[in-house]
Amino acid sequence: MFKAIDVLDPAWISQPEETLWQAISPLYSIDEDIWLRELMPLAEPRSGEIEKTEKLAASLIERVRADDDAIHMIDALLLEYSLDTKEGILLMCLAEALMRIPDADTADALIRDKLSVADWKKHLRNSESLLVNASTWGLLLTGKVVTMDEREDGSPAGIINRLVNRMSEPVIRNAMQQAMKVMGHQFVLGRSINEALDRGSKFRQKGYTYSFDMLGEAALTAADASKYFNDYARAIDVVGNHQDKKAKGPKPSVSIKLSALHPRYEFAQEERVLTELYETVIRLVRRARALDVAITIDAEEMDRLELSLRLFKKLYQHESVRGWGGFGLVVQAYSKRALPVLAWLAGLAKQQGDMIPLRLVKGAYWDSEIKLCQQRGLSGYPVYTRKEATDTAYLACARFLLSEHLCGLIWPQFASHNAHTVSAIMTKATHRQFEFQRLHGMGDALYNKVLDETGVSVRIYAPVGNHKDLLPYLVRRLLENGANSSFVHRLVDARCPISELVQHPWQVLRERQPLHNPKIPLPIDIFGDSRKNSFSPNIDIESEWTPFSAEIKSHLNRQWQGQSLIDGKPVAGAEPHPVKAPHDTRILVGSVSFANKALVEQAMDVATRGYTEWQQTPVKTRADALRRLGDLLEEHLAEFVALCHMEAGKTIQDSIDEVREAVDFCRFYANQAEEDCGHPFMLPDLQGTGRNWERRRRGIFVCISPWNFPLAIFLGQVTAALAAGNSVIAKPAEQTSLIAYRAIELMLEAGVPGSAIQLLPGDGANVGAPLTSDTRINGVAFTGSTETAHLINRALSRRDAAPVPLIAETGGQNAMIVDSTALPEQVVTDAVLSGFASAGQRCSALRILCVQTDIADRIIELLKGAMAELKVGDPRLHSTDVGPVIDQGAQQGLLQHIEKMKAQSSLIAQTAMPAEASYGTFVPPTAFEIKSIDQLGREQFGPIIHLVRYKANELDKLIDTINATGYGLTLGVHSRNERTAARIEARAKVGNAYINRNQIGAVVGVQPFGGQGLSGTGPKAGGPHYLQRFTRLMPVQEAN
Amino acid sequence: MNPVTGHSVTGDSNTGQALTSALAAWENWNSLGFKTRSERLSAALSKQTLPREAQKLLQLLLERAARLEKIHELPGPTGECNELYLNGRGVAVVHGTDQSHQVAFLGQLITALVCGNCVLVSLPSQTDWCESICKQLHAAGISQAVLQHHPALNTYSLSQLEEISLVAPVCTEEELITLNRQLAERNGLLVQLIPETDPIGCTHLLQPDHMLRFVTEKTRSINTTAVGGNATLLELGNG
Structure with missing residues (x-):
């Protein structure tokens, strides 16, 4: 592991740049305690430093508080x-x-x-x-x-x-x-750069300088990126040409946010970032250098760090930057990778000889980073979980940056509003080759003192732009990441004792046991002791993506074979037929032998025998086998990702999510079984006498699953039925039999006996129909179309047997309602994801985007732009957003609907298709504007969004119309008005409502999933009542 | 006419009318919540003279239903609020055959109502008694649209009604098979068939699973970060 203290050795940064680079990514989510123990010696105050820092900090705070003008x-x-x-x-x-x-x-x-x-x-x-x-x-x-x-x-x-x-x-x-x-x-220095310069003039006379930023949302479209480019270019021109004769201190600079300059500034689009965005920034840099306006690249989310560094290196080494010394960037100290990043940058500067201005901040996206890691089940956090750990890391980084051997290589710009941090830096510094930075409108009093008394330059980071755009942006950052604003309050709050504010973070952290914050569980532990969260590698991080990607590749050329699995043994039925990759039907993935009627009969016999054996197996043993299956699925994650690419056409993230959901089902139902089954409990009879009852298996369950979640829904049904003690006959979708076959192989390996689980790949006529008309069947779990659910129901009812449970998850006609309080950028991001992810082949996917008329034009403009940025193509590529649909039948149906809608409505946008799409079954993401929801008939299960406008005073009518479709699966709501959102949610007859977010990706046990009305019978998959429907209550004496 | 969809409802004109008014009344009835409905029905039933075993059964069912009001807060990542709660399914038919026993029938009826469903009831073998029960409940404040006596309803007419969400019969096992077959032939919603086939012992009604079939689950997921939800992280403090 990277040795933190080594960076103080001047020879360290003389290593080859590639060697220094290699130290960065492995620290992405390193164990916090291990890394902090490594880092703390670097932040450890030297003799007398603590006292000196405290004294200086206390004096600063006292003087700030004594200043009548301090708090404003x-x-x-x-x-x-x-x-x-x-x-x-x-x-x-x-x-x-x-x-x-x-x-x-x-x-x-x-x-x-x-x-x-x-x-x-x-x-x-x-x-x-x-x-x-x-x-x-x-x-x-x-x-x-x-x-x-x-x-x-x-x-x-x-x-x-x-x-x-x-x-x-x-x-x-x-x-x-x-x-x-x-x-x-108050938040924004000026609506234009000229206004900002004017308003900043009096501060410049005091000796402050500025870094101006045209802050705002990340660009979603090329048009927005172009607008931001023009804003930055104008700012550079105006700043470069501005003469302020009374101004003191260094010349102002301009900060740029890369996500504003390119609509796809993300790791998956590295090629575009390193070409298109690179060219854009070079144009700004040329302009800036000509006018000697220094440029700083702002830091953003942790997943973008490595990409931003690659881009920075390419830009820094460009001839337009060589020999300048005005091109810099921001590093966030809350990142565990911050120190090796600084060392790498210093090495780069040493190699090239140009100084890098470097703003060291603590980091502004802390809450979002934590949330994202928890949602994605990542290996850990890329940021520290205690404030004092971030403060300590900041000081460790500062020590390195203030090293004598970095003078001339890095120009440190310490950004903090913390009086102790400022004092610590002043105390540590043996030279004055650095500056401080503060935000416009914050920390004025503190830095007035610093400026007056230390002579160190202070630069104000100042947002510039339209209040209408900028205030919401800045406030949103505060709302979403409020945890970092605390020191500012306490500094000016006279009730807070100074002694609390001048504690050295290194000392505070040293006393913590453990060093990380135990109140913030690791992503894998967010469900507490009950179960592990499913795991995912972070595919945007080099150290995790490179080995994972190599492992996926090792499976891509395999030829998979599938057939029936009866009594734990593979059995061939019909003549094997070839399986082709949906993205390129020239590629042979393997072959499958479908079951025939004889195998159905054989499976039924084994299952009949099997349930007696399996139901007598203690519930803990059953649950443990399913937990082992969950672990095995995680061990085979890369293999299943490859199989999902090749057989189901799923993209990388979709494939990972698929496996994660399956893993969650295994663990969740294992727990539910232990909670629900095997414990007698008392129920009164009509006379009030208590009798013991027990939840027992029903018998044989048939599980019929769809191709759109070939592993997750398949295993969700099967594991619930098995956990409850039933034996199971599973019929996967014809299109995704290989995935099902591999899953059942692992299930057997995990310890589920062959007599308990029978796999019968095949079609409805030869497998589904004989199964559902057999009187030995005690229940059916089905996910698919409403029409097929009715057919199954009829088949079951025609048997000369008592009714059995039919748990059906069927279609949807899912809407998203957007009122004019919503944030358009967030709406479009969520709509595009909800409508087009997985090529729209999710039960939950967005079909009808209902937008309040007052903001519809802006939403349409953004939607057009965002759709133009989508990449349709090979699902194996990280850069692909939308893969193929499942087969030619699906493709033809969707293309016909698109043609029909082109004649009946207005086409908003259609994403371009690559030439190679002709080899597969692709459908371009398409959006139409329709006049009325009544124009739509049955659900179109693909990447098609229908936008409809509604008037604000017709909201209830809109909800009635959505309810009137009869479907009731998911609903998205975007509104900042909490009462409006609550009213829509309460009135909508849907199973899952999502507010101010996308409407797909329900998480097991967190968002139990399932619809009502035409969309399903319930109970919800991944919910507390699902497993119970696979059981029946029996008096204990009759239970055996 | 279905007041929600604006489309014609299925069934003959009488049944259609009954269904229309039931569908129109459902949203308000459902929005009352389990506790309020339980209290109202409890108050209404307290005015009735019922056999002791019926009183016991209904009291148990109403108490059990009141507990369904609980909203399950589900664990998840920070910055999100995820909750699961229950609603009525829609319009229910509580139907009895010659074999039906009054206690079981009342149990099915009260369960359907307290769970937030509007109910059409039919007990052809005991029309007068059924009519009087409905009248007494109406007199106690349950609206006429929420509870409707519809003696003409039979298994055939049921199979014609696509808007019905659930059927809760009191019948024999044999009658159930026939009813199930007829219901399966209809289009529209996949109807929930929730029988009581033990009219004397009410074995099914006494089981908690039985009541859960009268309701539908709803999940709401709120991204709270946009409205200050990350205060939860602020409040965590240090361990």
Whole structure:
């Protein structure tokens, strides 16, 4: 492992660049305690350093607090409306959404939603700040008025109040808009770069300099990227040509955000990033160098770090940058990879001889990083889980950056609002070849002192742009990542003892046991002791992707064979037929021999014998076998990913998710079985006498599964039935028999006896029909079309036998409702993922995008642009977003629907197809605008979205129309108005509602999945009641 | 006319009308919640003179149903809120045959109602008694659209009604097979057939699984980060 302390040896950075590079990626999610023990010696204060730092920090804080003018602007607002108060959150939520709402009714409704539920009065006069008190008065008054609206008792007073409210709504709205503008004014230095320069002039006279940034959402489309490019170019021109004779200190610079300059700035699109984005940045760099405006590349999410470094290296070594020393970047100290990144950069600078300006920040995406890792089941966190660990890492990085041997190679720019961090750096530094940086509107008082008393340069990082776009962006960052704003509050909060603020983080961390935060479980442990979360490698990280990718490749050329598995043995039935890859039907994947009627009979006999044996197996033994299967699936992850590519046409991430879901099912149902089965419990009879009952297996279950989740749904049904003690006859979809065959092989290896599980690949006529008409069958679990569910139901009912459970998961006609409070970029990102991921072949996939008329044009514009950026193609490639549909039948049906819709509606966009698509069964992602939902008939199971506009006052009618389709599987809602979202969710007759996110990817045990109405019978897969339906309750004395 | 879809409902004109008003009443009835319905039905039944065993059964069912109001909070990643809760399925038919016993029939009826379904009831062998039960429940505040006595309903007419979500008969095993076959022939929703075939002992009604079949599950997943949900991480503190 990389030895942290080695970086202090001047020889370290003289190693070949490739050697230094190799140290970075392996630290991506390294065990936090191991790495911190490695890192801490580097941050350990030298003799006298602690006392000196504390003294300096205390003196800074005292002087800041003594300054009457110290608490103002955002500091004050954040202090009073801290994100740990309800009012703080509501205020920020309002600021995040209000200004973008074009229609008055929706804006008023949002104001009511946010202001009527909080106690604004308690904030009054707590703050000395005029801004805060003015805001509080406004919020208090408006909050009171809007609260009156809640009185709907019909009393005269209530009616009058409501009338007053109606009349005053425009006034309130204008006041709130004004308040948001005031806030925007505080957060944003200027609406244009000229305004920013003007407003910044007085700070420049004090000696501050600036780094301007045209912040905003990441670009979703080429048009947005082009707009940002122009903004940056203009900023460089204006800054470069601006003359401020009174200004002191260094020349201002410009910061750029790479995700704003390219719509696909992500690891999967590395080739485009290293060519298209590279060219774009070079154009900016040439301009900047000509005008001597330094450029800094901002840091973003952890998954983009390695990609950004590769791009940085390519840019840095370009002739336009060589010999300049004005091209730099940002490194986030909360990243476990930060130190080797710094060492690599220093090596690069040493090799080339050009100084790299380097802003060291703590990191602003902490909460999002934690959430993402938990969702994806990654190996660990790329960031530290304790604040003091980040602070310690920051100081370790600072020690390295302040090393004498880095002078002239790296120009450190220490960005922090923490008085202790600032003091520690001042204490550690043996030279003054560095600068500090702070955010516009934050830390003014602290840095005024620093500037006055140390002579070290201070640069202000200043957002520039339209308040309407920028305030929501900045506030969203605060809302989503609020955990890092704490020091600012405490610095200016006189109630907080100074001694608490000047503790050295290294000392605090040293006392922690363990060094990581045990309250934040690792991604694999988020379900506590009950079960392990399923695991996924991070395919955007070199050290995880490279070996995983190699392992997948080793399986890609295999020829798989599948047939029936009866009593644990492979048995051939019909003549094997070839299996072709959906993405390229010239590729032979293997062959499958379908079962015939004789094998169905044979399987039935074995299953009849098998359930007696299996039901007598203790529930723990059954559960353990399924847990072993989960572990085996994880061990064979790469193999299944390869098989999912080749047989089902699934992309890499889809394939990983497929396996993860199957693993989760194994573990979840194993637990459920132990919870539900094998324990007698008392139920009263009609006379009130208690009798012992026990949950027992039903007998033989037939599991009929679809091709769209060939492993997850297949094993979900089978493992639930088995866990409950039934024997199972599984009929997988004809198209994905190889995956099912391999899964059952592993199941046998895991310890499920051959008599308990029979696999019969084949079609409905030869396998499904004889199974479902057999009187020995005690239940059927089915996922597929509503029509087939009816056929199965009829077949079961025609038997001369008592009705048995039919657990059916069927189709959907899934909608997403978007009102004008929603964030368009988020809507389109979620719609594209919900509609086009897995080529739209998910039960949950978005089919009808319902957008409030007031924002429909913007949504359509973004949707067009985002669809133009999608890549359709070979599912084996990391760069592919959309793979093929399953077979020619599916393809033809979808293409016919597209042709029909072209004649009946307006085509919004259709993604371009690569030439090689002609070899496979591809369907281009397509979006139409339709006039009415009534235009749609049955579900189209592919990558097609139908957009329909609705008026704000017709929301209920829209919900009625969606309900009227009769389907009820998933619904997406995008609204910042929590009451609106709740109302839609309550009224919609669907099984799964998703609010302010995409509507696919239900997680086992977290989002139990299944529909109502025409979409299914329930109970929900992955929910607490599913396994019970595979059982029946029997009095204990009869149970055996 | 189905008030929700605007389409014609299936069935003859009488049944169609009954179905239309039941469908229209469902949303409000369902939105009352299990506890409120349980309390209302409990109050309504307290005014009835019922056999002791019926009282016991219904009390048990109403208490059990009130517990279904609980929202299950599900574990998951930070920044998300995931919940599972239960709703009524829609319109139910509670049907009895000659073999039906009043206690079991009442049990099926009350279970269907308390779970948030609107109910069409039919007990051809005891029409007067059935009518009087409905009247008493109406008098106690259960709306006429939520509970409708529809004596003309038989197994054949049931098989014509596509909008029915569930059928809860009290019948023999043999009658059940026939009913199941007829229901399976219809199109539309896959109807839930939830029988009580032990009209004397009410074995099925007494089992908790039985009641769960009268409801449908709903999952809601909220990304809370956009509305300040990450305060949960802020609050975690250090261990």
